[in-house]
Amino acid sequence: MKAVFIRYSVFVCLIGLFISTSAAQEVDASNYRMYFKFKTIKQPDNSRLLEVSFVGRNKKDRKVSIPVFDAEINFYNTLNDEEVLLGSSKTSKEGIAQLVVPKNQKYLIDEGGNINLKARFDGTDVLDEEESEIAIKNLFLDLNLAEIDSVKTVTVKAYLLDSIGNQIPVDEAYINIYIQGMLAKMKIKDGTIKNGKFEYAFATNIPGDSNGNITFLAMIEDSDDFGYVTQKNTIDWGVMNKRANDSEHKLWSKAGPIWMYVVLTFLLVGVWANYIYTIVNLFKIKRESTTTATIE
Amino acid sequence: MDFKIRKRELAEEFSPMITKSSYLLKAWIILLVTVILIGLYAFYLQVKNGHGVTGMRDNVVWGVYIINFIFFVGLSYSGAFISGILHFFQTPWKNSVSRIVEIMTVLSLIVGPIFILLCIGRLDRLYFLFLYPRVQSPITWDIVAIMTDLFGCFLYLYLTFIPDFAILRDNDVKNMPQWRKKLYTFLAIGYQDTPEQRRRLHKITGIMSTMIIAMAIVAYTVLAWIFSLTVQPGWNSTIFAPYFIIAGLYSGIGVIIIAMYLIRKYFKLDRYIRKAHFVGAGIILLVISLLFGYFTFSDYFSKWFSHKINDINLLDTLFSKYFWEFIFANYIGVLVPIIIIFFRKLRSIKSITFAAVIAVLGLWLNRYLIVVPTLETPFLPIQDTRPEYIHYTATWIEWSLSFAGIAAFILFFILIMKLVPIVPMSGIIDHERAPKIKPKILTQIHKQ
Numbered sequence: 186m187k188a189v190f191i192r193y194s195v196f197v198c199l200i201g202l203f204i205s206t207s208a209a210q211e212v213d214a215s216n217y218r219m220y221f222k223f224k225t226i227k228q229p230d231n232s233r234l235l236e237v238s239f240v241g242r243n244k245k246d247r248k249v250s251i252p253v254f255d256a257e258i259n260f261y262n263t264l265n266d267e268e269v270l271l272g273s274s275k276t277s278k279e280g281i282a283q284l285v286v287p288k289n290q291k292y293l294i295d296e297g298g299n300i301n302l303k304a305r306f307d308g309t310d311v312l313d314e315e316e317s318e319i320a321i322k323n324l325f326l327d328l329n330l331a332e333i334d335s336v337k338t339v340t341v342k343a344y345l346l347d348s349i350g351n352q353i354p355v356d357e358a359y360i361n362i363y364i365q366g367m368l369a370k371m372k373i374k375d376g377t378i379k380n381g382k383f384e385y386a387f388a389t390n391i392p393g394d395s396n397g398n399i400t401f402l403a404m405i406e407d408s409d410d411f412g413y414v415t416q417k418n419t420i421d422w423g424v425m426n427k428r429a430n431d432s433e434h435k436l437w438s439k440a441g442p443i444w445m446y447v448v449l450t451f452l453l454v455g456v457w458a459n460y461i462y463t464i465v466n467l468f469k470i471k472r473e474s475t476t477t478a479t480i481e
Numbered sequence: 482m483d484f485k486i487r488k489r490e491l492a493e494e495f496s497p498m499i500t501k502s503s504y505l506l507k508a509w510i511i512l513l514v515t516v517i518l519i520g521l522y523a524f525y526l527q528v529k530n531g532h533g534v535t536g537m538r539d540n541v542v543w544g545v546y547i548i549n550f551i552f553f554v555g556l557s558y559s560g561a562f563i564s565g566i567l568h569f570f571q572t573p574w575k576n577s578v579s580r581i582v583e584i585m586t587v588l589s590l591i592v593g594p595i596f597i598l599l600c601i602g603r604l605d606r607l608y609f610l611f612l613y614p615r616v617q618s619p620i621t622w623d624i625v626a627i628m629t630d631l632f633g634c635f636l637y638l639y640l641t642f643i644p645d646f647a648i649l650r651d652n653d654v655k656n657m658p659q660w661r662k663k664l665y666t667f668l669a670i671g672y673q674d675t676p677e678q679r680r681r682l683h684k685i686t687g688i689m690s691t692m693i694i695a696m697a698i699v700a701y702t703v704l705a706w707i708f709s710l711t712v713q714p715g716w717n718s719t720i721f722a723p724y725f726i727i728a729g730l731y732s733g734i735g736v737i738i739i740a741m742y743l744i745r746k747y748f749k750l751d752r753y754i755r756k757a758h759f760v761g762a763g764i765i766l767l768v769i770s771l772l773f774g775y776f777t778f779s780d781y782f783s784k785w786f787s788h789k790i791n792d793i794n795l796l797d798t799l800f801s802k803y804f805w806e807f808i809f810a811n812y813i814g815v816l817v818p819i820i821i822i823f824f825r826k827l828r829s830i831k832s833i834t835f836a837a838v839i840a841v842l843g844l845w846l847n848r849y850l851i852v853v854p855t856l857e858t859p860f861l862p863i864q865d866t867r868p869e870y871i872h873y874t875a876t877w878i879e880w881s882l883s884f885a886g887i888a889a890f891i892l893f894f895i896l897i898m899k900l901v902p903i904v905p906m907s908g909i910i911d912h913e914r915a916p917k918i919k920p921k922i923l924t925q926i927h928k929q
Binding site: 440441442445446449452453456457459460462463464466467469470471473474 | 615616617622625629632633636640643670671672673675677678681682684685688689692696699
């Protein structure tokens with residue numbers, strides 16, 4: 186029943202695709218190469234998101250891809266031959282299957298300190314079995330926001346925990362710092378963690394939300410050792426932008442721009458000075474006539 | 482040459498023009514006074530009953546008054562510009578036309594702003610403009626610019642009159658009443674035409690002629706900004722200031738040609754105002770008409786091409802309700818003068834004057850099409866308004882006051898011509914006094 190359902194869903198997706206792109210004639214899933222991508226994101230609350238992206242990409246036209254809908258993905262924590270099922274999830278219309286593993290989950294860890302995670306799709310009559318495996322270390326990020334010597338300082342601590350709970354600082358991990366916006370996040374800093382620490386002085390010209398709050402995101406992304414690790418924190422460091430000066434370019438403002446006073450004054454003084462000069466000369470002409478008459 | 486004798490000859494030659502009045506002229510004056518009186522009655526009705534007697538309403542708050550204002554002020558600025566150019570470059574044939582231009586400059590600057598006063602609903606609050614001026618308002622700039630310009634033009638006109646006042650004072654002209662003699666004595670401020678006085682007068686006249694060119698450009702630019710600094714469709718244009726200046730020059734040259742024709746005909750000044758003057762002025766009209774046509778095309782083309790909804794609405798109005806006015810203003814008013822003056826064979830005094838009449842009428846209509854259709858197509862339509870509040874038609878009150886303004890302009894022109902000769906006698910003396918470097922240049926003393 187499950188296989189029939191998946192086949193049907195793929196078929197519907199393909200038909201939909203063919204209707205929308207009239208040039209395409211394929212109706213067979215065999216014309217699509219399947220891409221099964223598995224990643225893990227450690228979230229700010231230390232829970233772990235396991236995510237599989239399952240799409241088919243046309244073998245001839247690689248730009249055409251369709252998600253595989255309603256495929257059941259099983260997520261495992263493995264150690265050697267041992268497999269512990271963490272949970273299952275079905276792919277969405279976008280071909281994404283997600284599973285959130287709680288922060289108190291006890292993982293099997295190999296000798297290298299890695300957590301081995303596996304995602305598996307068992308396959309159907311039309312779709313082959315897919316499997317992907319990743320090995321990551323369980324990295325912890327602490328994001329501290331504090332004013333140090335009146336400097337707003339962002340400090341990220343990155344460490345692993347050994348078997349007895351001691352912190353082991355990590356080194357040479359690349360980290361990005363973002364600010365959460367309304368629709369997307371904005372990158373404001375990146376750099377390398379050294380001796381388990383990354384620190385920088387925060388800019389003072391970011392407005393934040395209506396209350397002046399800024400949400401910081403510290404993210405290690407697509408790391409071979411740690412996968413995706415996210416931490417976030419919020420603080421009222423926003424500096425509201427000054428309101429635009431209302432008096433500019435408005436006829437009802439109390440005063441005109443200074444340049445206008447200067448230019449008009451120069452123009453008017455120049456013109457009226459010339460008038461005065463002309464009138465003075467007229468008086469001189471009159472005086473000259475008196476002098477001429479006296480001489481005659 | 483004894484210039485004292487020559488001055489006497491000129492005074493005697495021109496004295497009939499200023500002392501005698503023909504029946505035709507008297508009839509003209511009576512007609513003009515009648516038109517002015519009708520206008521005053523219309524003004525009385527407007528003050529008594531309010532602006533309801535005009536066609537101006539909520540949407541179209543500016544009508545023919547503001548159009549007349551722009552037109553007359555444009556005449557003035559173009560007159561100042563042309564007069565300044567004539568003096569500054571010492572144009573050889575300037576003497577025959579310079580006084581016509583100068584008088585037109587001053588009179589249009591007196592008549593034009595009166596139309597603004599007619600536009601104001603509460604004239605009793607007019608002094609508020611002076612008590613509470615707002616420097617950031619182009620209207621305040623315009624008031625300052627007009628007052629400064631008016632004073633400057635009066636001063637300039639007076640400077641050019643002084644030598645003629647002196648000639649009329651020093652030579653006993655027949656039939657001249659005593660009060661006139663006293664008036665000339667007072668206005669001549671003791672000018673004796675000594676080399677020092679002449680040098681001084683030429684110097685200050687030269688400076689003033691240069692300055693009024695700049696003032697004309699600045700003042701008319703400010704007037705254009707009253708429109709273009711708004712965001713109204715049809716007005717918010719970066720080329721409005723140069724466009725206004727070109728348009729002003731276009732109407733100015735046209736009115737000068739018409740005035741030259743009438744003065745030449747009725748005062749029999751064929752010897753001084755010759756065909757060559759008309760051809761010269763016609764060539765300037767041709768150049769300006771080409772420029773004006775180019776600016777008009779450029780302005781409307783960019784509006785059409787932008788596809789902004791308000792500009793398109795305006796163009797729809799222009800090409801539907803105002804179709805013939807648009808054709809006359811922007812096609813006939815531009816192309817007819819170009820065709821008449823471009824072909825040498827078509828250039829006669831009458832045809833050039835006809836071209837000037839077409840140009841002036843076209844330009845007045847062009848001003849109308851700038852003001853009224855824009856106000857009839859506002860950004861935000863007023864709800865529940867009456868059609869007659871949206872569409873504008875001038876009433877008899879507005880037309881009477883408009884014609885009264887034109888009549889006042891002509892009447893004052895005639896009165897000034899009765900005060901001083903329309904051809905400056907001093908200019909003729911200066912010309913004869915100057916060494917003849919170019920004997921072939923066009924002057925008024927060469928026989929036709």
